[in-house]
Amino acid sequence: MSSVQTTTAAAGGFWRDSGKTGIGSWIFSTDHKRIGLLYLYSVLGFFLVGATLGLLLRLELMTPGRTIMGATTYNALFTVHGVVMIFLFIIPGIPASFGNLVMPIQIGARDVAFPRLNLLSWWLYAIGALVVLTALFTGGGAPDTGWTFYVPFSARTGTNVSVAVFGVFILGFSSILTGINFVTTIHRLRAEGMNWGRLPLFVWSLYATAWVQILATPIIAITLVLVIAERVLGTGLFDPGRGGDPIMFQHLFWIYSHPAVYIMILPAMGVVSEIIPVFSRKPIFGYKMIAFSSIAIAAAGSLVWGHHMYTSGMSDTAVMVFSFLTFIVAIPSAIKVFNWVSTLYRGSISLEAPMLFALSFVLLFSIGGLSGLILGAAATDVHVHDTHFVVGHFHYVMFGGTGFAFFGAAHYWLPKFYGRRYKEKPALIGWALMFVGFNVTYFTMQVLGIRGMPRRYYDYLPEFAPLNMVATVGSWILAAGLIIMIVNLWRGLFWGEPFQGNPWGGATLEWSVPTPPPTENFEEEPVVSHGPYDFKGAGVP
Amino acid sequence: MDNQLLTTTQAVDPVFLFIFAACLLLLIGITAAMVWFVIRYHRSRAPEPTSQAEGSLWLEIAWTALPTLLVLAMFYYGWSGYLTLRSVPPGALPITAVGRMWSWSFQYQNGKTSAKLYVPVGKPIQVNVESRDVLHGFYIPAFRIKRDAVPGMKNHVWFVATRPGSYDIFCSQYCGTSHSGMISTVEAIPADKFAAWLNEGPKGAPHPGLALLEKHGCLGCHSVDGSQKVGPTLKGVFGSKVPVTRGGKPSVVLADEAYLRESILAPTAAVVEGFPPIMPVTADLSEADLKVIVDYLKGLK
């Protein structure tokens, strides 16, 4: 953090006017903007850790047999990659960083409803992350269960599962507290005139996300406690030898973890719904439907967890019900995609970096989501379940979707908070490399899956070798793009050209406050008189 | 369907085709629209937006209703294909597949066991999938079938091999260190050859000890030919000096009969240097079987 301090000496606003300096002014700050940045850097750090692990995974899979590591290492590696990416990067990803930074300003509030709770969330996140990291280097070594922690394996492996699971448990509470904070904030702290029909779509999506966080996360918390109880006390609740049922673990796990995928994607959809209208200079098409579909996704998304269990031995009736519900949840996503595309129609489109990320989100999320339909249909899922097709699917929605939206948000909002901006050209190059590398890597993985290559395989039959090589090369292109993009962003935010006013012409409230925003956000309580995409009403040219 | 049996592959592949085709069309449509809009309404060509439309009820209704119909169709085909996968044709030949860390063993009705799944061509096979320890997944990509092996639970799949040949079997559900090594094959052979194979005595296996090693899943982790797997090879163990960790302390033991017995009955007592302590206790190992195994190991030079 100290580098942040010195290099932003030029910036004013909340960077300066809290009166305090030093690391304490960050890790004990209750200012939503500072907490947002804390989260941003922690989350980004873990993304880099996870991404490096992903790169290693691909390196190992480059050739059949042992390439750079043994089976035990590989198994630990994809587990840690999954846990870091899911619980440390993508779930807190957008809501806790950009949500914290932007949402209170967007609704015209001075801060979130419970600023101190907000700080506690971050601390819990940091502690949980530390516990997870501890698990890697102590006891029996890094857990090797996959991020899904399926029993009975997780109950009997000698690796350090209990500690890792406890870390995830703490992270769950961090996520819950953020959810509680956001729901309360959005209900109670909207400025005068900021009625529900004028909420920016990013706020709507955070609202829906927060509800999922509140209602689904406790289930994973108790499930993880049960895993620890299995291991430490030997309760035997999932042990078939003593009357338990391992399938019940899967139910409990996915009751949370499916809704969790909507915790990951909804905020990303919100980001895209902000960027597309601004860079098209046109009100978003179908505001109400997009807002409503966020809620619909959150609600319907809680009903479909069984689609991860079609081959588990679950009853056929349940397969039917869950398959049906899975298809229902695809509809609100379709509505969003069509509305985003229509927003472009007859607009005035500027292809700057945030817009490129937003548009590639729409494309990559569509590919990922459509492959989700293959997974949702019972007959086809039986074939591709637990193969690299699933791996391809979720990287498309998680990285191609949420990841790209995350970087889009970084290009869109960070200049506002730093008062400096990145260079456009390297941003374009980085984006292009990422886009190409991404598709080469993950589309290939989907083909591999259809050909029958199971996931979590350290070694594979020679028939899969050529495509695996392609996917690995793709990951290098992706890595190159990513590095260019991050370096450019980093350099730009600290040493780049000044960024002032409202160059992109946004009509949401964050563009009406000084750059960087002052600690209090607004000099006096704002009164909102126009909608979030009413560019004319906001006086934007 | 009278005589012509619908195979599992034939039940699943059309569903794939249908969903793929629909998705591809949609994707092309969306991409084309996006690219076209981005080019046509690029700020260099359209300096000002020419519309401030905020939505259209009819469009919303259209693009809610059409996808709904489409996904309902997908659901229906997916579900009916799945039903085919679940309804075993009458007269199918039952075979039990037992999964354990990390090998499959197939048991036939007459008590014969095998590490490969031999089946007669053209006859439906019902595979009853069981597990002795953790979750495994019985997966044959060629027949589009997959089912988890869950301890304490009976699961099944069925398939029919219409052509002779060799088809991969994978373990699809993650089960630990050698998950990716838990593979085998289906050997589809003509019915008469199959009958002969099934009734051929244990003369295929040169020693009853080897058959027992296979039956108890030892060969998932150990080889008898000197090659390395998850566990040390069993070839030449007897009489050799083995570096082990006992009670946390390293030492070297002479592998005599007592050591072999201990290794099998209490695998974690003395753990061979350089190997993880993952060898399970084999619960259903009788004293008689153990004796045969140990005798066999003694002879493995």
Place this chain on the structure above:
Amino acid sequence: MSHEEPKDEVGAKLGMWLFLFTELLLFGGLFILYAVYLARYPHEFATAGHELNVAFGAGNTVVLLTSSLFAAMAVTAIKRGERGRALALLGGTLGCAMIFLAIKYLEWSAKIGHGIYPGSPKLAAGPPGESVFFGLYYLTTGLHGIHVLIGGVLLSWIGARVKGGSIHAGDNVALENGTLYWHLVDLVWIFIFPLYYLIL
């Protein structure tokens, strides 16, 4: 933070309720398991349930209901400005909490003395359903016990603030929220009691 905001009581209570929902779903996970295993092993659950002491369970129900009454009255008292009475009532709640934990202690130690605890050899040898029943019983009541402890600490701290005067008739959300938490502990017990001690 130059000027102090007026306190948003409704917001604070909203936040508390949201938190209570998460607690509800936390126990909900255990109740899902209970429901499933009850459907699978009705007879084993019945016999195992009979081994629990109804007197302990019923006694604890009365104790908790009473503690809740005191807590609710404490809110009324503080709103009427009767600080002494509020403190006394909170003390009553805490007393009940201690009685509850004492009874729980007796009950658990009796069970453990009989060789019934998670992973015990006796349960491992018995029918599968009973092991599941007692596994759930210990986890649920254990988790509930932890909540009683947390609630007790919370209410003591709040009591100290009432005494110190920072919670008073004009500003008492903290007390209200603390008692809300306490009532949740009570609510969960209202379900634990019939499900574990009485059913079948």
Place this chain on the structure above:
Amino acid sequence: MKTDNAEHIVDYRKLAAVWLALLALTTATVVVSRLELGAGKVWAALAIACLKSGLVIAFFMHMKYETRLFRIILFVALVTLAIFIGLTFFDVLYR
């Protein structure tokens, strides 16, 4: 900033009456559990437990006097839990 902090004070007598009702219902559960109702016992006991929690929520927890928002979200949370249990039973009952 909203200012809808209408404060409602529940008097002691009402609280005590609720408490008595709760004790009566507790007795009722114990009695019901001694009757020969078979599986109906579970439902009877659960119904009584729901009634009791209704009382606690409405009076002890002041839900009766809160704004409608609170009741809606409580409903949402309960429905969610019910759905989680309900959908699980599609598996458990038909396996």
